Each structure stands twice: as C-alpha cells, then as structure tokens.
Amino acid sequence: MVKRALISVYDKTQIIDFSKRLIGLGWEIISTGGTERLLKESNLDVISIDEVTEFPEILGGRVKTLHPKIHGGILNRRDNENDQEEIAGLNIESIDMVVNNLYPFEKTVLNPEASRQEIIENIDIGGPSMIRAAAKNYKDVIIITDIADYDRVLNSLEDNSLDENKRKKLAAKAFGLTAFYDSMISEYFNKELQVEYPEYLIKGYRYEEELRYGENPHQKAVFYSHPLENQYQMQQLHGKPLSYNNYNDIKAAVDLVREFDKPAAVAVKHANPCGAAVGNNIFEAYSKAYETDEISIFGGIVALNREVDEKTAQKMNEIFLEIIVAPGFSEQASALLTQKKNLRLIEMPQTAEKIKDGNSLRQSLDGMLIQEKDNQTYNENQLELKTKRRITDQERKDLDFAWSVAKHINSNGIVVAKDGATLGLGHGEVRRVWALEQALERAEKDLQGAVIASDGFFFEDTIATMHEYGLQAIIQPGGSVQDQKVIDSADKKDISVLFTGMRHFKH
Numbered sequence: 001m002v003k004r005a006l007i008s009v010y011d012k013t014q015i016i017d018f019s020k021r022l023i024g025l026g027w028e029i030i031s032t033g034g035t036e037r038l039l040k041e042s043n044l045d046v047i048s049i050d051e052v053t054e055f056p057e058i059l060g061g062r063v064k065t066l067h068p069k070i071h072g073g074i075l076n077r078r079d080n081e082n083d084q085e086e087i088a089g090l091n092i093e094s095i096d097m098v099v100n101n102l103y104p105f106e107k108t109v110l111n112p113e114a115s116r117q118e119i120i121e122n123i124d125i126g127g128p129s130m131i132r133a134a135a136k137n138y139k140d141v142i143i144i145t146d147i148a149d150y151d152r153v154l155n156s157l158e159d160n161s162l163d164e165n166k167r168k169k170l171a172a173k174a175f176g177l178t179a180f181y182d183s184m185i186s187e188y189f190n191k192e193l194q195v196e197y198p199e200y201l202i203k204g205y206r207y208e209e210e211l212r213y214g215e216n217p218h219q220k221a222v223f224y225s226h227p228l229e230n231q232y233q234m235q236q237l238h239g240k241p242l243s244y245n246n247y248n249d250i251k252a253a254v255d256l257v258r259e260f261d262k263p264a265a266v267a268v269k270h271a272n273p274c275g276a277a278v279g280n281n282i283f284e285a286y287s288k289a290y291e292t293d294e295i296s297i298f299g300g301i302v303a304l305n306r307e308v309d310e311k312t313a314q315k316m317n318e319i320f321l322e323i324i325v326a327p328g329f330s331e332q333a334s335a336l337l338t339q340k341k342n343l344r345l346i347e348m349p350q351t352a353e354k355i356k357d358g359n360s361l362r363q364s365l366d367g368m369l370i371q372e373k374d375n376q377t378y379n380e381n382q383l384e385l386k387t388k389r390r391i392t393d394q395e396r397k398d399l400d401f402a403w404s405v406a407k408h409i410n411s412n413g414i415v416v417a418k419d420g421a422t423l424g425l426g427h428g429e430v431r432r433v434w435a436l437e438q439a440l441e442r443a444e445k446d447l448q449g450a451v452i453a454s455d456g457f458f459f460e461d462t463i464a465t466m467h468e469y470g471l472q473a474i475i476q477p478g479g480s481v482q483d484q485k486v487i488d489s490a491d492k493k494d495i496s497v498l499f500t501g502m503r504h505f506k507h
C-alpha cells in the first residue's frame, strides 16, 4: 500500500523540499488550500483535501480537515480487524503521516494592532485536532509539528529507523505543542475576563536553553520562557551565558531598583541586596551603593535604573562585577565595560519602570503557590507616627528609602540607612534583633542621623539595641500585641517609631 501524508501547514518554510523528498520516497501527499497551491506551483503531485473528503472547505477555512474521512484515516488501528473492516466499508483510506503547524495565535496576540476578531480567527481548530489524532495513533502514524524535525524524519525514513520510540517522541512533542497552544488561548480569555484564579491553571513555557548547572554544579538546569510575559525584556549585550543563580539574582536586583523614581543602584549577592542607594545621578547612586559594603559587592550583580555613563562605568570597572543590568549603556560606557571578558551586560528597559500588577508564582510541595505581587509600599492614610519625638525631613526621606529596601530582603530583615543609601543590612535572620545586630555591625560607619526599617513588627529588644547605638528613628508595620510596650519604651528613649500598617515579609 502506498503511504499517504497529510500536509497542512501555516508556516510553509521548507515544505516544498520536504514534500519533494517524501514523494521521492514513494509517498502520496494530501494537502489543504494554501499548502496545496504552493506545492502544485512547484509542480508536485498533490491530492486536494476536497477530493478526499468530497466536501469543500467551508466557513472561510474554519472547517477543512474536520471530517471522518480524515480523522478515520488517521485514527484507525492498523492491527484491529474491526477498524479495518469499518474503514474499508466506508471507503476511508489510511493516512500515515500528518505534517502540521498551527495558525500563529501567539504572534497575533502579541501584536498590539491585532483586532479581537483576528485573534479569534487565529485559534486553529482543525490543526490541533489532526495533531492529537495522529499523536494518539503514533504506533501507526508519524506526526510532525516542527520544521526542525523535517530532515530528521526523512533521514530516518530513508534508513528505515523511524521506530516506535521515535514516533512516540514526536507524539509527546505534539501533545506538548497543542497543550502549550491551548494554554495561551486560555490565558488570553482569562485575561480578557479578568479571571484571576481560573479553575485550571494552564501556563505554557517554551524551552529556551540549557544552563551550565543549577544552584550548584551537581544540579542540572534549564530555562523555559513564557510566551506572553514581557515584564523583564532582557537583551544580553556582552559576556558568557547566564547561570541559574544569575537569573534569580538579576530578578532580585531589578525588582528592588524598580522601586525608585530617582537615579538608583542596587548590588545583590545570593539574591539579597548588599547595597542600595539613590542619588542625584547614576554615578552618585552607584558610588553610594558600592560604599555600603565594598567587600560583598565583589562578584555581585548590579542593577541601575538609568543609562550607565562613562564615569559610572569607569568606577564599576575598578572591581569585579558579574552582571550589570540597566535600561541602557552609553557608547563610551559600553566600550569600557566590554573590555571585561567575565562581565555580563544586560539591557532591560524595565529597570526604569515600576513593577506592574499581577501575580507571582512559586512551585511548592506538589503544587503552585500564587499570590499578588507585593507591589505596594504603604498606605499613606495608615502611616502614623506613634511616638513623641518629631521626625526630621531627612529622616523621613531615609525612612521611606529604607522601607523600600526592606521589602526586598529576606525576612526577618532590617535596613540601616542614611542620606539615601544603605549603611548596613541584616537579612534572613530567625530573630529580628539578630538582623538588627547584623545590620548595625555591618554598618561600621557614623550612625549619627541614620534610620532603621524593619519589614515586620518588633519588640522592646529592638528599641534597646537602637538606643545603645544612638539611633532615633525606625519604620515598621506595627500590629503586635506588644506595640504599646514598644511605643512606651521608644518614648522613654526619645526614639521615633513610624507605623506603616503594611508588612513586607519576603521568603
């Protein structure tokens, strides 16, 4: 029996060559409208889909291959007598290969000019149905959904090596594609309907690259990208490929730098900031962030919310940095920084923009935890000075700055800040007062006029330690049963305590 392939492709790249080789191997080709025309123009012998279905394409192409003659031809079990009798009686001929790629839903959805109608028309129905049918019957039918597989499959046909396992691999890829395709459609509908937490959470990711390793060299790792997300549009301008830890560190640095309107710089180590500052220009911001901790920044990841200029680049070049992320690099800055082989430069316009609303996802136990992004700082109406001592204007600015930084450090977190720069940071301590002690010990500088931010409420021990170091202003959410005790002891020690009414734990 002559083998028959049904070819119906939106993206017609390489389809002529593929079809020629397939015909050369003795196969017959059935094809749909546009694909058929193209192949016929190249003088290839093609059977029109209408000849098989004895039914015209209808509804402007919405129904072309959705027909029992097609699906029966694909789905019949070659080793099942009943199936064979049935299709013979109905004059259905087997289809042994399906070559298909789908209407470009992804591209259409991402096109801001596309109308809703165009988006809907780009939901392929017949394609996924054929793909799934062929993939289900992989024992007898070859399913090709990727242009990159054309040569591989032809080679295997030529040397007779397209065994069941290889066909199963093609089928697994095909089911992955249709699920991925439907995930985008479902996300699009839910977004339009503003359904935040749908009954089934379907998110499709596309394989991007293998990473050298995971958090540690003995762990394998890869990166998958989401087709419809564009919150972090990275373009790597220079340096080695990114590692697994690089991805996480970049996110940590960028999320923090996006808090600020003024020129800002953030240095990150192990996904926690080791220095952050705002300044009148990006050089000043970077210099101040650097001075927080001139040791830890070494080998760190730096994010900036303004273009990197030559002067800043010169200063950055004085030490070893792993990555610099910024909305841009001046020509001179780029020329200087690209001299360093081991430095990676990432351009990301979003470093200069606020984080958009939405959810963050984290895989946990056997599922996925979803929460709204921590996109708020505090509610102005709930901001309350609970103590008697007045806060100076500079302290108020620094409290705001420190509070924004505290949001981005692992809890329990404490930030010591002065003049728009961190002096010391205490992260991820199991006791808050330890985080405070760490931050103060690290500050190592003149603490006169410095302020403290605490991502969660604290007890009297924090006030006692502040007093010991001569610190006089702290910002915190409040909300503890011991709040009054804290306020009383702060008043006794002439310390100002500003309540935000909003907590910022980060785990």
Ligand SMILES: NC(=O)c1ncn([C@@H]2O[C@H](COP(=O)(O)O)[C@@H](O)[C@H]2O)c1NC=O
Binding pocket: 008, 009, 010, 011, 031, 032, 033, 034, 035, 036, 061, 062, 063, 064, 065, 066, 100, 101, 102, 103, 123, 124, 125, 126, 127, 128
């Ligand atoms: N409706 C159908 O029966 C149908 N069958 C195949 N398609 C799609 O039509 C495209 C190919 O069309 P053409 O050969 O006319 O250029 C492919 O992307 C294929 O997935 C269909 N189109 C959409 O659902």
